[in-house]
Amino acid sequence: MLDMAKTTKLIGQCWSDEIVPTLVEYIKIPNKSPAFDPAWAAHGYMDEAVALFERWARAKLPSLPGATLEVVRLPGRTPVILIEVPGDGHTVCCSMAISTSSRRWWGGRRDTVHGSRASKATSSTAAAGPTTDMRCSGR
Secondary structure (H helix, E strand, O other): OOOOHHHHHHHHHHHHHHHHHHHHHHHHHHOOOOOOOOOOOHHHHHHHHHEEEEEEEEHHHHHHHOOOEEEOOOOOOOOOEEEOOOOOOOOEEEEOOOEEOEEEOOOOOOOOOOEEEEOOEEEOOOOOOEEEEEEEEEE
């Protein structure tokens, strides 16, 4: 059974010790959505933001057996970080996509597009900053 007090403490500590400082570093990067920076690829800020979150997430992978991280890049599209955490037959399998612009990507199925797992890309200017999309399914 999940100990809610320990879980809440762990999440709070992770938030204040790791997540907030990483978000502070992200805010320092002048990264903008392609809608506001048509030359986003040439400027390189998007790549800088992706690298920041990729480093943070890769440091977490050893604690998640079998988890993988892939930075998906498609021509003319903003990159997305795809993290997959497999289940063990009794638990669920989760995929999380993190976008550093207002474009949201979802790559939950194992379809391939240009050699990656990304299966669909949509664009939205409603979100600002990094966005996540998480999908979990039973095995």
